Amino acid sequence: MSLDLEQIKNHYAKMNDAKLENIAKFEMALLEPAVQPIVIAEIKRRGMDENLLAGIAAQTKTLSDEEVEELKDKLKGLACPSCGKPDQGLVGGIIRKVRSIVLFTQYEQRPIIACPACVEAERKSQLIKNSLFGWWGFPSGLLYRTPQAIINHFRDNGKRDAISEGILTHFAVENVGELKTNWNQEDKIVSFVRRKNSTQA
Ligand SMILES: [Zn+2]
Numbered sequence: 001m002s003l004d005l006e007q008i009k010n011h012y013a014k015m016n017d018a019k020l021e022n023i024a025k026f027e028m029a030l031l032e033p034a035v036q037p038i039v040i041a042e043i044k045r046r047g048m049d050e051n052l053l054a055g056i057a058a059q060t061k062t063l064s065d066e067e068v069e070e071l072k073d074k075l076k077g078l079a080c081p082s083c084g085k086p087d088q089g090l091v092g093g094i095i096r097k098v099r100s101i102v103l104f105t106q107y108e109q110r111p112i113i114a115c116p117a118c119v120e121a122e123r124k125s126q127l128i129k130n131s132l133f134g135w136w137g138f139p140s141g142l143l144y145r146t147p148q149a150i151i152n153h154f155r156d157n158g159k160r161d162a163i164s165e166g167i168l169t170h171f172a173v174e175n176v177g178e179l180k181t182n183w184n185q186e187d188k189i190v191s192f193v194r195r196k197n198s199t200q201a
Contacts, residue, residue, distance in 0.1 A: 092167025
């Protein structure tokens with residue numbers, strides 16, 4: 001089946017700026033190679049932020065190890081998205097959260113990127129809340145979820161560096177379009193990391 005490129009052109013021409021920007025930053029690698037130039041042309045036609053093109057270029061090729069390291073160094077050098085302090089050397093951590101609501105227990109595990117002090121503070125705060133609010137759910141709170149979260153919390157302590165590197169690598173590769181687009185506007189990347197910290201499930 002061949003693509004109807006005219007129809008695809010019209011599709012992107014009708015799309016609003018926000019949606020087009022989102023595709024440019026996060027979904028370029030998913031598009032057919034024949035469709036990618038159409039999106040690029042539409043961004044240029046509208047006079048949108050030219051830095052989007054750098055973000056697109058980074059997504060549509062395979063990143064070398066050096067490029068991934070460069071992205072991670074960018075993340076590590078940002079001001080902390082939680083407390084705002086600069087030059088703290090950001091790290092990644094895992095937040096483990098267990099809550100029993102009425103009778104049912106919910107378990108959530110999500111990555112966070114912040115300065116070492118903020119990551120530890122958030123992990124400890126969840127550990128305490130897990131102990132207080134995670135126990136009585138049925139059936140898994142008492143038997144399984146809460147003890148598991150607490151055991152894993154202490155296991156994580158022993159491999160902080162490996163966890164941090166894994167989270168930063170994953171974040172860098174997944175969000176290369178956003179990072180490259182705002183490479184020289186770090187406050188925008190910090191806001192983006194802050195949003196991801198609070199929404200990732
Ligand atoms: Zn901080």
